Amino acid sequence: MNSPGDLREFRVAVRDWCRAEIPVGWRAAQTGASDAEFVAFQQEWFQRLRGAGFAVPHWPAEWGGGMSVGEQMVLYQELAAHDAPRLVLAFVSIHHAAATLLAAGTEEQRRRHLPAILDGEIWVQGFSEPAAGSDLAALATTARRAGDEYVVTGQKVWASGAQFADWCLLLARTDPNAPKRHGISYFLLDMRTPGIDVRPIRQATGESHFCEIFLDRVRIPASGLIGAENAGWQVAQQTLGAERGLTMLELAERLGNAGFRWLVQACPAGDPLLLDRLAGFETEIAGLRLLCRDLVERHESGSAGPADASIVKLYYSELLQRMTDFGTELGGMHAHTVLHKPRSGGWESGAWALDFLGSWEWTIPGGTSEIQRTIIGERGLGLPREPSGAR
Template sequence: MNAELEDFRAGVRDWCREHVPSDWRRAQTGVSGEEFVRFQQEWFQLLRTAGFAVPHWPREWGGGMPVAEQIVLYSELAAHDAPRLVLAFVAIHHAASTLLAAGTEEQRRRHLPAILDGEIWVQGFSEPEAGSDLAALKTSARREGDTYVVNGQKVWASGAAYADWCLLLARTDPDAPKRHGISYFLMDMRTPGIDVRPIRQATGESHFCEIFLADVAIPATRLIGPENAGWQVAQSTLGAERGMTMLELAERLGNAGFRWLVRLCARAGLAGDSLVCDRLAMFDTEITALRGLCRELVEGRANGPANASIVKLVYSELLQRIMDFGAEIGGPPAHTVLAKPVSSGWESGAWMLDFLGSWEWTIPGGTSEIQRTIIGERGLGLPREPVSAR
């Protein structure tokens, strides 16, 4: 590694030692929604001041960090157990990538600086009957002059209770083939007719929400891309979950997740157990491979049509196995922990809650079954599954 990169790493380490709150996990366990938002906003601004909040954005919008430095940044943040930008995730990745790829200059100038100032976004894609088959969505957007009138329902909208804006997919041509009649909108969550209802999960959290839309008026100026071309725009949005975001998650799994698992085994008196050691060695090997896959992806050395799906599939299923093993080693005490720090990822140390939550990752952005189909068809060239026209 060159000297400049080593100097950058040393600078990030110094910054982390000075700014990462040492007791944030305890302080963020069981807090109110208002306290969660306050903490996340303050942490985002600390990262922004240091130039660490949106390193993947173009330079003119506050980013421009070289890929090699981004890799170092995320590995050091993970190694120092920094809080995740849970609340800003959709804004800085999905919303930003959509605006940069398909938004107008006016839309970019309106929203990208606002995101840096703390504007919160939610993704309004999935519906009760359109989850894995997203193109089957039924929420309608009817054009009336310079406005679209939207009616329908969205579900599994993470963080909708706190969101200022929504990335919304709605059907604008009910007679077109299902992938060709969808449009993409920017929806102000303060618009009349929007009803957000949190969903209580098995873990006790309620960050998933339902969004009910009743005659919600969206100005035509908030259409992203051409009318009825929202499906194509959405593919770039979903693609934002790969690459650098997966690298960050892989680094956190290899640091907080695996490191705590090793400590858990030691506390349980199993550090010398041959079966436990074999499992830990297997996990360590798989994490190393995952890190390598992620780095090849973000460095542009793995550009195959299915590589992003491979990374997502490997991460989500490895996450499940590690959390499952942690819950097993933790025994009955791990089953009685009822709260986890809300600013953590899926590696909080509350092993049973993390195991239950890990199943979430096999669903968003395309289920594991869909990822395997993509890998088979696009990566291996296997015959395509039959697809109906509607």
């Protein structure tokens, strides 16, 4: 537990670092940047944060993290206040992959990949499929054991950043006869393996953030299995828990700082109806910050509830959607003429129409809002579960 004085000193140190190290004019430079420029910028920014000890504050101390919840909040507040770039390219690596390895990986897997992530190894999540998005357990990609390997065939979709990835967190069905949640295994897949075809998907915003991944008899060594065979569903909950919960500490500060500040700047002065809406958003942001802090503290103490992460994910994603919708309304017709946003920015960039379109991504990945409400109802409130035949 940090004393108030310790946190004040830490805040001053972070603030000084931000003033000295955040690249000047990065938003303009990253607007319309090529893939190569985006990757180079992201890798350089990651190493700059790593050098200061700010890249993975949520990791255990032995792996380069160890910050208290209070320090993490101060760090993310200052990064947001100084409009720092986000670690877009490393997001899956430092959150999803790390959470999975720390929770279910072997010591050998951790020692192989966690230092490599710090050196810039990029990961993608291969979960969703064309016929198994919200119903993830219905996935059809198969993995068949062949000696000391698994042979994988199938298709993944909505894989963020797959065109840049070195490794993939992959779910595949290893027992086609088991109930659908009990025949899935979790693999670490080297994206340089023969038989992998990655195809970017052009989105309504003009970006190609998402990709399809086609797997044609791809061979994964048995050492790439994480957790027990056919226990991948349980391992995947660690990954999805990170996406729904612990990543929100930073995202809440981004939304509550830069996102809200830009809304205030866009509002005409003196309009009581608009001021009332701003006050409502400010109240919701305060609630989101408290929810995030409570979740992280309870996660660290081992007392987090089974639906807590879903509550935070649902709250954040729908608040993001409402705020960017309001920003688009304030921006009027001009907001619809902005065709590009900074590639290393957050979900809220001030390019309101593009931000609003992008906000819908957050109500879908990691479990749709409908899935989150089901989890909250069943696991959090103890309401009757769906019939077992649907699972």
